[in-house]
Amino acid sequence: MTTVHLDEITPEAMAVIEARRRAPPIAGPARSRRSGDLSVPCALIQGVPARIDPDAAAAFMRENGFDPEIPYPGSGVKWPCICRTCGKLVEPRYATVKRGIGCRVCAGQAVDPAEAADLMRRRGLEPDGPFPGSVKPWKYTCVARGHTDTTTYHSVKSQGAGCRKCGQERNAAAQRLDRAEADAVMRAAGFEPTAPYVSSRAPRACICQTCKEAVHRSHDNIKQGFGCPVCARHATSERQRGVPRPGVNDWRRIMPEAAERVMRAARLEPQEPFTDSAAPWRCLCLDCGRKSKPSHHSVSSKNSRCRYCARNMPTEALVYVMEHPHMNAVKVGVCGLRPGDPRRRTRILVRRGRWRLVWQLQRDVETAYRIEAEVLRHLRDEQGLAPFLTPELMPYGGYTETFDADLITVTVLRRLVERAAVHKKSPAGR
Structure with a gap:
């Protein structure tokens, strides 16, 4: 103002x-x-602008290619007209035509609902509702297969899109291998298939021609260069034990003399020959005179030492007995009572491994390890029981101390622990 x-x-x-x-x-x-x-x-x-003459406005619209259907409604009001170029009923405003804007249908900015529905039908799609707009989802039914999905008019017109689900099925059929070709790929990689081919991602039962073990490999695994997992484990074990493999990673072999030098540098004298880097190795501590079983891997890579000489070694420990109803397994083990974090081992097994604590016995550390060793020696040497679970099922460790609950019940395992706790034996004899 x-x-x-x-x-x-x-x-x-x-x-x-x-x-x-x-x-x-x-x-x-x-x-x-x-x-x-x-x-x-x-x-x-x-100066006040003069009022627009309705006749002059209609004449102006005709000069710009529009035939008005009703009298002049106002400068900024939609005016139903027939476009002389496309012959469609459009609704331009007098003010927009005055600024030089023409028919939106001819410019491709507006879509006739009838033409949109006709285009959808030509692509094999039957619209299930009114035209919602050029870029809004429009529900349809596939005429060929009866699929129900949504698409946009823009994608159908500009990209030539049709039924999305039919397109996915066509692409899958074009990329799917037949059984003969999939079998040829498996045999070329050293596997004999024993199950029909389903898809490239589905694991397929087969027999490794090298180790003759039954394994599962998918077509994608083989195309990516993955081999037999059993052969890979055997190769790793042989490499750790120092078994020579001519021409294959000779520099990675661990020789027994080198392994003994590593143990002696940690003040540990080996009491038995070297077998495996990850296997327990009975050694005599040159500082405290006690025997323990650290592995070569833990000493060389984790700087482990004698368990009795460790600075954080607790004075008290628990001998526990657990059971796992779902896996039908029982377990015996030792849990150190460290200050500030007691029973950490059993808490991890209960909370994360879903084990159930059945019974526990508190003793000093040396007695606890002696009880565990006597129970394991009785089960392994005298009864011939092997570890029941695998490392994959026990990611928190302790799988070698698990046994089949059908072969030894949790009650019998508890009695063995109680009997070993009463039996007196020198800790140095471990």
Whole structure:
């Protein structure tokens, strides 16, 4: 708003002002009147534009290719017209045509719902509702297969899209291998398939031609270069034991003399020949004179030492007996009672491994390890029981101390622990 003096207003503006004064009041900003001054819009000072003649507006629309269907509704109101170019019923505004904007259908900015439905049907898609817009999801039914899905008119027109599910099935059929070709790939990799081919990602039962073991390999595994897992484990074990493999990673072999030097550097004297880097190795501690079974791997890579000379070695420990109902297994073990974090081992097995603590016995550390060793020696040497679970099923360790619950019950295992606790034996004899 601009404040001007009454003498500066043109006669046409004054006529408009007088007409507004006589008109009833309307909602809007209040007009302020001061001594001799009046707040007047700038448009009135510059001159009031003349009202648009409806006939002139209709003539202007015809000059720009539109045939009006109704009389002139207003400058900014949609005006139903017939476009002479495309012959469609459109609704341009007089003000937009005045600015040089033409038919939106001819420009590709508007879509006729009937044409959109016809295009969908030509692509084999039957629309299940009215046209929602060019880029909004439009539900359809596939005429060929009866699939129900959604697409957009834009993707159907510009990208030539059809039924999405039919396209996925065609792509899958084009990429799917036949059984003969999949079998040829398996045999070339050294596997004899024993199950039909399903898909490239599905594991397939087969026999390794090298180790004659039954394994599961998928077509993608073989294409990526994966071999037999059993052969890989055997190769790793042989490499750790120092078994020579001509021409294959000779520099990785661990020789017994080198392994003994590592143990002696840690103040541990080996009491038996070296077999495996990851296997327990009976050694005599040169500091405390006690025997323990650290592995070569733990000493060389983790800087482990004698368990009795360790600085964080607890003075008390628990001998525990556990059972796992779901895996039908029992377990015996030792849990050190460290200050600030007692029973950490049993808590991990109970919470994460879903084991159930059946019974426990607290003793000093040496007695606890002696009890565990006597029980394991009785089960392995005298009864010939092997570890029941595998490292994959026991990611937190301790799988070598598990046994089949059908061969030894948790009650019998508890009695063995109680009997070993009563039996006196020198710790140095471990």
